[in-house]
Amino acid sequence: MKVLMVEDDARIADVIRRTLTESGYAVDLAATAPDGITAFEIDTYDLVLLDLMLPGLPGGGMDVCRRIREINSDVPVLMLTALDSMKSKVQGLDVGADDYLVKPFHLVELLARVRALLRRSPRAQPPTLVAQGVTLIPATQTAVRAGRTIDLTPKEFAVLEYLMRNAGTIISSTELIDHAWDSNYEGFSNVVQTYIRYLRQKLSLPGEPDIIQTRRGAGYLIAADG
Structure with missing residues (x-):
């Protein structure tokens, strides 16, 4: 937000x-x-x-x-x-x-x-987001997959929340920076790639599919259920 x-x-x-x-x-x-x-x-x-x-x-x-x-x-x-x-x-x-x-x-x-x-707000989204086996509760900043609670930093949560709110849509790195970082951000250019890597490490245990897809040259995608 x-x-x-x-x-x-x-x-x-x-x-x-x-x-x-x-x-x-x-x-x-x-x-x-x-x-x-x-x-x-x-x-x-x-x-x-x-x-x-x-x-x-x-x-x-x-x-x-x-x-x-x-x-x-x-x-x-x-x-x-x-x-x-x-x-x-x-x-x-x-x-x-x-x-x-x-x-x-x-x-x-x-x-x-x-x-x-x-x-x-009329723009408010559902209180619980669900996609690809992950449940996200923005009000408590809680993420759950396969019955286990996943410990996320506020920035990791913000990136994951935006991807899940837009499930089924490819989100560019620029759009993620615009949403999750303030307009004065002047950090390193691959910050989104770094946070996507953090999320993948936390969201998936060995043998579990990666829910965040990379579309080379376009951005990142979490597929919508159904």
Whole structure:
């Protein structure tokens, strides 16, 4: 899942970004209202975390939320703000926010709100993914094959989840990087190949078929059941 966070407080942004990344989300960061709008216009996100008090536009986060709703009426928007007045909450919801979290907040609550919004999103996928004998439960980041639970890192889980959500479709390395890594990723070019190798080692015991197929020059595929 890919998240856009629009937050001008660098300290808060860093803490939230690390928390989300450790939970398997890819996070892009914008620090001003115009930068947040630009990021949303050029990329696709599963959820937006939006500070209310942002520099760059008179309406701050309210203006960003209005523009997001002009572009996409479905993506969940969670407003984060230090303003705890009823008026601010109503204004935020009226311009299109789906939920409202007042600072300071506990990170465990933030993660719970994120999971809840993603479950309710019209774009939400089934809570359990099944393909080629593997069962994936995104809510708990659990993978099971032949009755055994497979221990995956958040990044391994993100790659496997995207492949399983798109079972039957060839997914390119570029698409996997766009989904599982943030837009500032500048690491080594064969990172996807490396994580595919990790997944194959963990998913298959000796004698079990490899569920991830490589289509040379095109990408990777997990066949759909049936």
